[in-house]
Amino acid sequence: EPEVTQTPSHQVTQMGQEVILRCVPISNHLYFYWYRQILGQKVEFLVSFYNNEISEKSEIFDDQFSVERPDGSNFTLKIRSTKLEDSAMYFCASKSGPNSPLHFGNGTRLTVT
Amino acid sequence: GEDVEQSLFLSVREGDSSVINCTYTDSSSTYLYWYKQEPGAGLQLLTYIFSNMDMKQDQRLTVLLNKKDKHLSLRIADTQTGDSAIYFCAEDHQAGTALIFGKGTTLSVSS
Numbered sequence: 001e002p003e004v005t006q007t008p009s010h011q012v013t014q015m016g017q018e019v020i021l022r023c024v025p026i027s028n029h030l031y032f033y034w035y036r037q038i039l040g041q042k043v044e045f046l047v048s049f050y051n052n053e054i055s056e057k058s059e060i061f062d063d064q065f066s067v068e069r070p071d072g073s074n075f076t077l078k079i080r081s082t083k084l085e086d087s088a089m090y091f092c093a094s095k096s097g098p099n100s101p102l103h104f105g106n107g108t109r110l111t112v113t
Numbered sequence: 114g115e116d117v118e119q120s121l122f123l124s125v126r127e128g129d130s131s132v133i134n135c136t137y138t139d140s141s142s143t144y145l146y147w148y149k150q151e152p153g154a155g156l157q158l159l160t161y162i163f164s165n166m167d168m169k170q171d172q173r174l175t176v177l178l179n180k181k182d183k184h185l186s187l188r189i190a191d192t193q194t195g196d197s198a199i200y201f202c203a204e205d206h207q208a209g210t211a212l213i214f215g216k217g218t219t220l221s222v223s224s
Contacts, residue, residue: 045211056211091156102212106155
């Protein structure tokens with residue numbers, strides 16, 4: 001069964017550094033999302049992306065965050081200058097259409113030291 | 114704003130049925146979802162129900178939706194130790210928009 005894949009599974013970075021989290025959505029999907037889950041807390045929406053542009057974003061998704069679909073298969077989340085509070089599990093998700101279920105990847109655990 | 118509430122813990126014995134409950138506030142939800150998260154793993158889509166349905170059954174899983182009371186439940190029949198995980202309820206208030214998640218219910222199954 002096709003799945004959303006995320007790399008790396010765990011990323012450790014120093015405060016102030018830039019990180020790029022990578023995702024390969026399911027191949028025929030058109031809607032792409034990033035969510036995060038701080039340890040022990042809710043899964044929170046960050047941003048959605050459709051037709052090569054951001055369609056919705058949350059308050060969390062400030063100027064430090066950006067997303068890109070650099071080619072036909074990858075979908076990336078960049079954090080420009082990481083803060084300690086960015087430490088979380090970041091999930092990528094995709095779906096084929098607006099009325100389709102959302103499929104998640106296994107996540108990237110980001111640890112900012 | 115939209116909110117999704119779940120009880121935090123449920124403990125059952127192997128072979129019993131588990132019922133995990135969820136309430137939501139957004140009456141314009143299109144879909145309601147149940148996801149399973151095992152320790153250190155991602156979010157596995159278990160099942161979902163369209164808002165104009167009141168029940169959906171898929172093998173050991175039964176989803177009940179009471180739209181009037183904005184109540185969603187997930188019943189797992191013959192619960193196994195492998196069902197131990199966190200179960201998240203989620204809803205979207207409009208097709209294509211972001212999902213709103215509950216805090217998750219930790220299901221513990223003892224043998």
